[in-house]
Amino acid sequence: MLSLLLIVVFASRGFALDNGLALTPPMGWMHWQRFRCLIDCDAYPDECISENLFKTMADKMAEEGYLGAGYDHLIIDDCWMGEHRDAQGRLQPNSTRFPSGIKALSDYVHSKGLKFGIYSDYGTKTCAGYPGSHGHLETDAQTFADWGVDYLKLDGCYADLDDLEPGYIQMGKYLNQTGRPIVYSCSWPAYQEPKGIKPNYTALRDTCNLWRNWDDIDDTWSNVTNILKWFSENQDRIAEFSGPGHWNDPDMLIIGNFGLSYEQSKAQMALWAIMAAPLIMSVDLRTIEPKFRDILLNREVIKINQDALGIQGRLITTIKKIDVWTKPILPNEGAPSYAVGFLSNRVDGYPYRLNVTLAQLGINQAEKYKIQDVFDPMTREVSQNETIFVRVKPTGVVLLTATPILDKQK
Numbered sequence: 001m002l003s004l005l006l007i008v009v010f011a012s013r014g015f016a017l018d019n020g021l022a023l024t025p026p027m028g029w030m031h032w033q034r035f036r037c038l039i040d041c042d043a044y045p046d047e048c049i050s051e052n053l054f055k056t057m058a059d060k061m062a063e064e065g066y067l068g069a070g071y072d073h074l075i076i077d078d079c080w081m082g083e084h085r086d087a088q089g090r091l092q093p094n095s096t097r098f099p100s101g102i103k104a105l106s107d108y109v110h111s112k113g114l115k116f117g118i119y120s121d122y123g124t125k126t127c128a129g130y131p132g133s134h135g136h137l138e139t140d141a142q143t144f145a146d147w148g149v150d151y152l153k154l155d156g157c158y159a160d161l162d163d164l165e166p167g168y169i170q171m172g173k174y175l176n177q178t179g180r181p182i183v184y185s186c187s188w189p190a191y192q193e194p195k196g197i198k199p200n201y202t203a204l205r206d207t208c209n210l211w212r213n214w215d216d217i218d219d220t221w222s223n224v225t226n227i228l229k230w231f232s233e234n235q236d237r238i239a240e241f242s243g244p245g246h247w248n249d250p251d252m253l254i255i256g257n258f259g260l261s262y263e264q265s266k267a268q269m270a271l272w273a274i275m276a277a278p279l280i281m282s283v284d285l286r287t288i289e290p291k292f293r294d295i296l297l298n299r300e301v302i303k304i305n306q307d308a309l310g311i312q313g314r315l316i317t318t319i320k321k322i323d324v325w326t327k328p329i330l331p332n333e334g335a336p337s338y339a340v341g342f343l344s345n346r347v348d349g350y351p352y353r354l355n356v357t358l359a360q361l362g363i364n365q366a367e368k369y370k371i372q373d374v375f376d377p378m379t380r381e382v383s384q385n386e387t388i389f390v391r392v393k394p395t396g397v398v399l400l401t402a403t404p405i406l407d408k409q410k
């Protein structure tokens, strides 16, 4: 009787991704934001999408502290493929730009202690026009497993909107079937949400390790703030679906490129940490300026992002054009700790002084807290009703942690 019941329960649950991966938000490097579909290796030999580019980035990740800080995936985005499948119907790389083949590249990446990620598209073509996986899902899942792929970004261009959810679920089954644990990054909400279709977030949570919700990030501050706006406006609908093994994905970090100032770069890092977002860099690691590198490698911010509770932080309030976001984090010994991000939408030139109490922000489960400033080291003890003074630079951020001071005698 019990076994019958179990069969019924499992059958009714249907497919659920259970690969044990991404228990904290995935971290890594992906080429798209910085290198796009640059395939002219004659004109730009050091920048074109080729095995050389990925080998060089793998070297940098391993040698310059990125891997040590947790950025452990190197992910190829679009434009790696040849124009056609091979005689057996398998995807193949462009043979000029990837003369050694993908398996050799994957071996190289693994030899550096990194995990290897790749891109394909559920539809008939990738967004850049290369062969899509439609009609080839099982073959492609097996090809990726044979190549030692550890992470798949499956895009959703050139596909029917109605077909996306069942198709991605089917691909998840084929990935599982290979027996190789592969982080599964889905994109179907990014195609449905802008059309006003509300994706099935329960299915996403059960199918994918992460999913792109919204528009592509480009290299400007307004892109960052537009994404934050969408995430905050929709937080009550989507935040609960993020957690260990399954994450909302607001897209890549653009830190170290052309569009963000130093303060804005800290702000993107802080807010991505608070949202428990995947931390996927996309920057030229050969030329990144040290001050941007230091932001990406800031261990305290990464710790907030990688907090084991995996709670997606939320916008709590906006005071004098400063958005205040909070995220419950560990330790929680009777009362939660928090990360608190103050993001300024002000442009009036000087570091604005905001007077606020923790209790005003809903941080009132303990009487006293230890406050630490993540980017500008400072530690203070405050009671929940005491005014704290925060100075936030224009379009910049202040990131604090608040840890309860508990009276152990009680």
Ligand code: GLA
Residues within 6 Å of the ligand: 032, 077, 078, 126, 127, 128, 155, 190, 216
């Ligand atoms: C879509 C995705 C991007 C990138 C490109 C590649 O736009 O959202 O992240 O993968 O396709 O063509």
